[in-house]
Amino acid sequence: MKQVIIIGAGPAGLTAAHELLSRAGKDCAVTILEESEEVGGISRTVRWHGNRMDIGGHRFFSKEERVNRWWAQRMPAQGSLPYDDKVLGRISPVSKGGPNPETENRVMLTRRRVSRIYYNRKFFDYPITMKLQTFRNLGLASTAKAGCSYLASCVRKLPETSLENFYINRFGKTLYGMFFEGYTEKLWGRHPRDISADWGSQRVKGLSVSAVLKDMLKKATGRKNDKTETSLIEQFQYPKFGPGQLWEETTAEISAMGGVLRKGCCVKQIHTSGSRITSVTVQTENGAEEIRGDYFLSSMPIKDLVGGMPQVPENIAKIAAGLPYRDFVTVGLLVKKLNLKNETEIRTLGNIVPDCWIYIQDTNVRLGRLQIFNNWSPYMVAKPDETVWIGLEYFCTEGDSFWNMTDQQCTAFAAGELVRMGILSSPGDVLDSHRERVKKAYPAYFDTYAQMDELTAYLNQFENLFCIGRNGQHRYNNMDHSMMTAFLAADSILTGSTDKEAIWNVNTEKDYQEEKKTEQ
Known part of the structure; x- marks a missing residue:
């Protein structure tokens, strides 16, 4: 029996565990070590007083058929909400009491993809479109300047x-200065000139002014079967009760197949012998414990993985220790209405x-992005026809002044920024947080x-170690990317x-992982 140790219960770790157990059966014993008390990583759903928060926002859309099939097997697509987007109606009464995912059907809802930029108290489509409203918002002078800049x-x-x-x-220097420069620095804490182009290559590979124009032309002429950039998709799937519902259900299936999930287990040391990992030492509330295995799948941060290894070459240790991260804070606010x-x-x-x-490009506020959970799924909100449940996303560094604010200070700060931006009338509009x-x-x-590349080559020397997921590869992967690394690691084992x-x-x-064919 293969003893498989999986570090991390995020999308990558849970997908790998499920894949191994469902395919290998009793020939594979799987133990998942999770540092926190939650499953799903940043794809979890947080419950708060009958409302639900999606950490970061997760669209379920992929060009990878293997991922799509896996999602559909866990949660079939329902197709639409209990009300038509074009005709107002009340949602099912069962949702008002804060539904329990364990007693509801597991379904994916088809959602309309709307994401815009809020700049100078005006809305701009994201990606920027060539609509008349865009030019009105920019003004004649800025439009002319942006056009000349793009041509240059x-x-x-x-x-x-x-x-x-x-x-x-x-996009040209003018549009870059308006919509990318300040936001990128807000996100990463570094000016874009100091950041590798690799990030753009992985997140907005084919997106440009020319791509937007081509997409508009295709839609205007009714052309079919043409590739559409991910940022231009118009619909996506979404679990009725948020992404965490999928990973909670997956965890239950893993347990039913004999998998073991151990929460509150922080991996501190990785023990090696020659070209193999032999065991890991974890810290639990009961003290340190050594856990042995035949295969190890790691979705923990590479910095910490290498930091826990013995006798690492000095140059490799230095690279791993220097890998940077950006930390994240979401503030959920329940309000009666928005002034939008x-x-x-x-x-x-x-x-x-x-x-x-909504992307907040205004550099006079710290807020980076605003989620409206009602629009992801009304089942995320206890009273979706009476209140608006929003998530304010802030990017920071663990231990800095923003990170160290108390809950009360952070809520007051967030509400104050919304008032200055004209999104709320006063801090008193906040009902809960x-x-x-x-x-x-x-x-x-x-x-x-x-x-x-040097660090990757070093880690690949350990034949029974597989690095998966976003932090496991130090790559800004989407959820489906992380799942694909898990599928391939399971295949290898x-x-x-x-x-x-x-x-x-x-x-x-070069072609983005989530490109798709236009629907017939």
């Missing part, structure tokens, strides 16, 4: 040695703005990241392969 970027391409040049080449008028043709319950999330802090939410692409190349190559191809 088409003639003279900059070397893509930084994220700044990556954006300028695709729905001027779109999209009808919503309560006629609130239809956005799933909750804060979540997430360590190492975003692997960053600067400092020693440039030497990741079940076939006896020690080749890690395919696992590390997930989300490195």
Whole structure:
């Protein structure tokens, strides 16, 4: 029997565990070690007084059929909500009491993808479109300047040695300055000129002004079967009670198949012998414990993984120790209404703005993004026809002044920013609040990241070690990317392969992982 130790109960770890147990049966014993008391990682759903928070926002959409099939097996697509998006109606009464996922059907809802930019108290489509409203919001002078800037970027391409040049080449310097420069620095705490272009290559690979124009032309001419960039998709699937519902159900299935999940287990040391990992030492509330295994799948931060290994070469230890991360805080606010008028043709319950999330480009506030949970799924809100449940996303560094605020201070700060932006009338509009802090939410692409290839080569020397997931590979992966690394790692274990190349190559191809064919 293969003894498999999986570090981390996020999407990658849980997918790998489920895959191994469902395919190998009694030939495989799986133990998952999770540092926290929760499952799902940043894809978990937090419950608070009958409301639910999605940490970071998760669209279920992928070009990977293997991922799509796996999602559909866990949660079939229902197709639509209990009310038509075009005709207002009340949602099912069962949702009002704060439904229990364990007693509801496991389904995916089809959601309309609306994400916009809020800049100078005006809404802009994201990605930027060439609609008349865009030009009205920009004004004649700014529109002309942006157009000339974009044409100049088409003639003279900059070397893509930084994220700044990556954006300028695709949008021109003017649009870059309006919509990318300040937001990117807010997100990473570094100016885009100091960040590797790799981040842009993995997150917005084919997105540009030309891609937007091509997409508009295809829709206008009714062309079919053409690829659409991920950021241009119009619909996605979403679990009725948030992404955490999927991972909670998956955890239950793992347990039913004999898998063991141990929460509150922090991996501190990784023991090696030659080219193999032999065991790990975990810290629990009862003290230290050594756990042995035949295979080890790690989704823990590479910095901590290498930091727990013995006799690591000095250069490798230095690279791992220097890998940067960006931490994350979400502040959930329950309010009666937002001072944002729905001027779109999209009808919503309560006629609130239809956005799933809103990017805040204003550099005068610290807020990076605003989620409206009602629009992800009304089942996320205890009283969706009476209140609006929003999530304010802040990017910070663990231990800094923002991270160390008390819950009360953070709530007051967040409400104050919304008032200054005109989104709330006064701090008194807040009916309830909750804060979540997430360590190492975003692997960053600067400092020693440039030497990741050396670190990867070193880790690949351990034939029974497989690095999976976002932090396990120090790569800004989406959920489906993380799942694919888990699928491939499970394949390797079940076939006896020690080749890690395919696992590390997930989300490195030029065509973005989530491109899709236009629906017939």
